[in-house]
Amino acid sequence: MLTISPKQNEAVDRIKSGTDALWLIGALGTSKTFGAALILLSLAYEYPKSVFGVGRKNTPEIRRGTLLSFEEAADKMNLNIKINSQLLYIELENGSKIMFFEMDGSKDRQYAKIKSMNLSAAMVDEVDSVNREAWATLYGRIGRHNENGCPAFIINTCNPNDAWTKEEIYDLWKKDDLPKGNDVIE
Numbered sequence: 001m002l003t004i005s006p007k008q009n010e011a012v013d014r015i016k017s018g019t020d021a022l023w024l025i026g027a028l029g030t031s032k033t034f035g036a037a038l039i040l041l042s043l044a045y046e047y048p049k050s051v052f053g054v055g056r057k058n059t060p061e062i063r064r065g066t067l068l069s070f071e072e073a074a075d076k077m078n079l080n081i082k083i084n085s086q087l088l089y090i091e092l093e094n095g096s097k098i099m100f101f102e103m104d105g106s107k108d109r110q111y112a113k114i115k116s117m118n119l120s121a122a123m124v125d126e127v128d129s130v131n132r133e134a135w136a137t138l139y140g141r142i143g144r145h146n147e148n149g150c151p152a153f154i155i156n157t158c159n160p161n162d163a164w165t166k167e168e169i170y171d172l173w174k175k176d177d178l179p180k181g182n183d184v185i186e
Contacts, residue, residue, distance in 0.1 A: 007185055008035045015039065015153050020181035021139065023127075023169050024157045032157035033066060036123050037073035039155060043121065044096035045079060047150035050120040051096070055103040055138055057129045062088060062100045066125045070098065103134040111137040118144040120152065127156040128163035 014022055024032040040052050054070075056062045063085075070090060074081045082091045088100040101113065103124065108114070114137045122142050124130055135156075143152030160166040173184040 005031075005035070008038060011035065011039055011155075011185055012042070014183045014185070015043075015151050015155075018151070019183040020153055021183070022153060022155045023165070023173075023182065023184045024155065025160060025170060025173075025184055025186045027159055033069040033125050034073055036125070036155045036157055037066075037070040038077065040098060040121070040123055041070065041073055041077060041079060041081075041092075043150055044092050044098060045077075045094065047120065047148040048094035048096060050148060050150045051118065051145045052098045053114075053117055053119045053122040053138065053141070054098060054100045054125065055114070055122070055130065055134070056100070056125045058102045058104050059088070061126070062102065067100055103130045103138070105131045105134055114138050114141065117141045120145050120148075120150040121154065123155040123157070125157050126159075128158040128160050128165045132164045132168075 011022060011024065024036060026032050044050055044052055054066060056066050067088070071083065080093055090098040103114065111134055114134065119141050122138050124135055124138065127135060139154050142154055146152060158165050160170040169178070169182065169184065172178050178184065
């Protein structure tokens with residue numbers, strides 16, 4: 001039986017109350033990706049025909065970590081999903097899709113692949129390894145496919161050490177000075 005943690009419930013509450021960007025911050029092994037997967041799968045189930053994007057620095061990291069967390073979460077939720085491991089997407093029986101893609105600026109300098117997406121909501125796994133411009137481009141694509149009222153948001157998992165997320169999110173959160181629409185759960 002799947003047990004949802006208080007922090008996972010808090011994350012869902014913040015998304016449903018209108019946060020634009022949720023930052024899940026913590027050390028390695030604190031279930032940030034798994035928790036985010038539970039949230040996206042739950043919302044994909046609740047809002048039929050929604051489209052979610054999940055980015056990470058590169059495809060091997062998606063295959064070795066992120067996608068496996070989504071498979072595990074779907075299994076624990078008893079969701080019947082179809083996984084296309086070649087094209088990297090998950091499809092639910094209600095027509096919702098979760099697409100996985102890399103956010104490597106050296107392979108897509110203008111982020112044209114990201115700019116072509118129309119998403120209900122999104123996630124960036126290990127966002128501190130992704131270029132800030134790639135993140136901003138993806139953030140601009142949320143809420144564009146929203147026929148069923150799914151909240152438009154982006155979930156970001158990270159362990160902000162010295163990347164842009166430390167200065168722009170973690171340090172500001174510690175000073176209680178986060179930009180409007182951003183929430184952090186540690």
